[in-house]
Amino acid sequence: MNERTKHELRRFPWQVQDSGQWLLVAAAGVLLVASVTQTVDDDHRDARVAVAFGVLIGFGELLRLSLPDDRESAPIATAGALGYALLIRVGSARLPQSAMHSAQQVVTVAAIGMIIGAVPHLAVGRPARVGGMAARLLAVAAVAFIFRPLAGTKVIDHYWGVALAVMASLVILALLVEAVLSALMRADEQRARFWVTLVDEMRVQLPLGAAVGASALLISFASEVMGLWALAVFTAPLLVTQVAFRRYSGIRATYLQTVRALAKVTEIGGYVETGHSERVSRLAVAIGRELGIHEPELLELEYAALMHDIGQLSLSDPIPGGATVLVSREDQDRIAELGAEVIQQAKVLGSVAEIVRRQNEPYRDIDFVPNEQVGEAGSPGPPLSSRIIRAANAFDDLVGGSFDPARATEAVHRLQLDTASEFDPRVVEALSRVVHRRSLIQL
Amino acid sequence: MAKLSWAARLYIGVVAAVTAALIVQGPFTGIAWPDVVVLGVIVVIFESTATVLRPKELAWSPNSAAMLAAAILLGPVGAALVGACTLFGLRRGPSLAQRIFNTAMFTLSAYLAGQVFLALGEHTGPPDSGSYPLVIGAFTAAALTHIIANYGVLSGVLRLTRNPQAPDSHARMGVSLRLILSDLGYAAFGLLIAALWGELKAFSPVLVFVPLLVARWAIAQFAEQQRAYEATVSALCQAVETKDFYTRGHSERVSRGSVMIAREIGMRGERVEAIRYAGMLHDVGKLGVPTKVLQKTGKLTEEEYAAIQLHPMRGLDIVREIGFLDEALAGIMHHHERIDGRGYPMGLAGDEIPEFARVLSVADAFDSMTSTRSYRGARPIHEAIAELRKWSGTQFDPAFVDAFVAAIKREGWQQPEAPAVPAEELVSMDAQDHDDPTAPLRVTDGF
Numbered sequence: 031m032n033e034r035t036k037h038e039l040r041r042f043p044w045q046v047q048d049s050g051q052w053l054l055v056a057a058a059g060v061l062l063v064a065s066v067t068q069t070v071d072d073d074h075r076d077a078r079v080a081v082a083f084g085v086l087i088g089f090g091e092l093l094r095l096s097l098p099d100d101r102e103s104a105p106i107a108t109a110g111a112l113g114y115a116l117l118i119r120v121g122s123a124r125l126p127q128s129a130m131h132s133a134q135q136v137v138t139v140a141a142i143g144m145i146i147g148a149v150p151h152l153a154v155g156r157p158a159r160v161g162g163m164a165a166r167l168l169a170v171a172a173v174a175f176i177f178r179p180l181a182g183t184k185v186i187d188h189y190w191g192v193a194l195a196v197m198a199s200l201v202i203l204a205l206l207v208e209a210v211l212s213a214l215m216r217a218d219e220q221r222a223r224f225w226v227t228l229v230d231e232m233r234v235q236l237p238l239g240a241a242v243g244a245s246a247l248l249i250s251f252a253s254e255v256m257g258l259w260a261l262a263v264f265t266a267p268l269l270v271t272q273v274a275f276r277r278y279s280g281i282r283a284t285y286l287q288t289v290r291a292l293a294k295v296t297e298i299g300g301y302v303e304t305g306h307s308e309r310v311s312r313l314a315v316a317i318g319r320e321l322g323i324h325e326p327e328l329l330e331l332e333y334a335a336l337m338h339d340i341g342q343l344s345l346s347d348p349i350p351g352g353a354t355v356l357v358s359r360e361d362q363d364r365i366a367e368l369g370a371e372v373i374q375q376a377k378v379l380g381s382v383a384e385i386v387r388r389q390n391e392p393y394r395d396i397d398f399v400p401n402e403q404v405g406e407a408g409s410p411g412p413p414l415s416s417r418i419i420r421a422a423n424a425f426d427d428l429v430g431g432s433f434d435p436a437r438a439t440e441a442v443h444r445l446q447l448d449t450a451s452e453f454d455p456r457v458v459e460a461l462s463r464v465v466h467r468r469s470l471i472q473l
Numbered sequence: 474m475a476k477l478s479w480a481a482r483l484y485i486g487v488v489a490a491v492t493a494a495l496i497v498q499g500p501f502t503g504i505a506w507p508d509v510v511v512l513g514v515i516v517v518i519f520e521s522t523a524t525v526l527r528p529k530e531l532a533w534s535p536n537s538a539a540m541l542a543a544a545i546l547l548g549p550v551g552a553a554l555v556g557a558c559t560l561f562g563l564r565r566g567p568s569l570a571q572r573i574f575n576t577a578m579f580t581l582s583a584y585l586a587g588q589v590f591l592a593l594g595e596h597t598g599p600p601d602s603g604s605y606p607l608v609i610g611a612f613t614a615a616a617l618t619h620i621i622a623n624y625g626v627l628s629g630v631l632r633l634t635r636n637p638q639a640p641d642s643h644a645r646m647g648v649s650l651r652l653i654l655s656d657l658g659y660a661a662f663g664l665l666i667a668a669l670w671g672e673l674k675a676f677s678p679v680l681v682f683v684p685l686l687v688a689r690w691a692i693a694q695f696a697e698q699q700r701a702y703e704a705t706v707s708a709l710c711q712a713v714e715t716k717d718f719y720t721r722g723h724s725e726r727v728s729r730g731s732v733m734i735a736r737e738i739g740m741r742g743e744r745v746e747a748i749r750y751a752g753m754l755h756d757v758g759k760l761g762v763p764t765k766v767l768q769k770t771g772k773l774t775e776e777e778y779a780a781i782q783l784h785p786m787r788g789l790d791i792v793r794e795i796g797f798l799d800e801a802l803a804g805i806m807h808h809h810e811r812i813d814g815r816g817y818p819m820g821l822a823g824d825e826i827p828e829f830a831r832v833l834s835v836a837d838a839f840d841s842m843t844s845t846r847s848y849r850g851a852r853p854i855h856e857a858i859a860e861l862r863k864w865s866g867t868q869f870d871p872a873f874v875d876a877f878v879a880a881i882k883r884e885g886w887q888q889p890e891a892p893a894v895p896a897e898e899l900v901s902m903d904a905q906d907h908d909d910p911t912a913p914l915r916v917t918d919g920f
Contacts, residue, residue: 244683274691
């Protein structure tokens, strides 16, 4: 359970969700109401087509997909909604009929489909994820309001090349809008920097986003040729893509859980105080976010912090209290090296082994000459993640699981006094900000 | 690649000859040659970049979609020609015989698909709006033909080239309903390509293949994560085994033994996988037992005995977080229970003990007896089997003992070699093995 959930237990739901998310949902809500009233007023067009797309969108929302790192996506729903927004003609046994529905109708149908598809999730107790739905709806709305007026024009009608180019650009726009909105919510929630979050979000969403975009274009073009059967035929490939992603997400979650289990071993063995690794890890990640580290490196930092004591398993008996500060520098280094070996063997996440190996290095060791770079005062020193873990570890050794703000402040003070050579001053400053923020929450 | 038997070569030759004969007959008039070239190039590109997944799943490429599109747009002969472009794939791996075989197989399947499509009353060329929905039915039939022809021809050659030495039945290709349905899903791309060909021409496959490539990427990621996961599990096991020099490899052997029993009694595939992990992780709780207890040579005090008895529970603590291991957890927690109810930690008896636990306990005891320990040498297999039978019904479940013995008689059991012990101070050694049924832990009588 993370800090958020502990607080959630004491407050009402509307007090817990971050303001960014509610703002987004409110915006989507206003848009929806306006669209519904407009659609009901004008004569709504092509009821059959609307219903078919609505069903597809609902189906897609029902089949929501979890992605790694607490993200969610509804690729089939988004593709269907975008396809509806970009629809030019619907083929039939006689002549293809031009699709004349308005942007407001697109928004209405998409929203209704999404809401109906989300109901079963709520019924079984899964989180509603209204923020994500709102972001998707707004992205679709943006495309709809730009394209619907263009759909009937001669240029789009006659030149498929132009139509394709315009539609492709709009699809890219939709994905960008969704990425920006999701990043806004995430940055708010995690207290991370917005640009860093945006880049991470785009990187993660790119593959699936490309599949969604291409599928939206396919629906639009295929509907012209096959009529509403396109909706049935095209779903199969995207479903298969979704299954592949689901398997990937599943195994990744299992893998990360197993790494956590590996990290827990030092605790069970009595080598480390209960909860120490978890606390160091959370603190390290918060510091990392504060310093603007990107998500992949943040994940490595998290796991390096969880496993930083794993070398202690090699000791035949635990150091009392797990306080490695009591042990000599050579022993500390040996433990770190052994830990790095175990991790390397487990092929965990890239450079986690290196981070753990160098966690004991002081920030600027005047006497210590690394063997790769011959002793220059400006030698690079240990990687940033190692420095963060060192500081977080020292802090937790001083404070432990105590919530006492006075003790925390005192510990920060001591780290600051040591800063010149032991710890990276930037890291200590970030740590002090994080700790200060936390003590505000406790009050 | 091993040399092919004459039977395999004959088989490949026949397939190739039949295919060639069929194509040479077919009418070459009315084929849109530019379209053949475009689709052929696509086949070459994908053939050159095919990813080989686990041996069970074989090489997976979007070529089927391109060939089925050709079946609709160009008819059987055109489709066969497109299929024949497989020959020009620029991958380094396959031998000449493999290339010829693959080409012949794809060409034949494409040809048959085209014939089925025509036979169901459809015409070649991009389907017009009037053809729907009937053309979807015809296409599905053609796709199924393609898939079945593929698997049929392939399983023939796999059977002929199966290595009799390999004990694993992993090489056997399981054609399941799920595999066929997923292939049908990918085949749907062929219809899309054909349907949009009229409007978008060569741009149609480009657009259609994006979701496909994304799915392929996701599968590659999956494979990578799977490898990392396996490596982490084994790192977990190794962490346990550093405590006692003599138990190196114990977890892996218990895992193997449990899998043997599981297969022998006919357990379903997924459960066999789960028991494999249960075997690997069953002793992870030993990490919670203080080393000095494990290394004590004299009798244990009540407290020390209790510490050892707790190790299944501590094991549970460690691996509880791992989501999918549910049944395996029960196995880990109860692997020291006895049928007569005198085991630990809970004293469950008979059928109360979860199935996994009963399997594990047989394999665990057997490996302990047949490995070298610090206080005795390894016992020969027949002696260990005799011990298992002796305690069958009291400590062990008789059904699983019988299954294990049968499996060993058939497949044999690789006993570990006696390890060369380096200087005694440098390694950690347990003085008593809690898994050994012939040497129960010696506990003082209290006070």
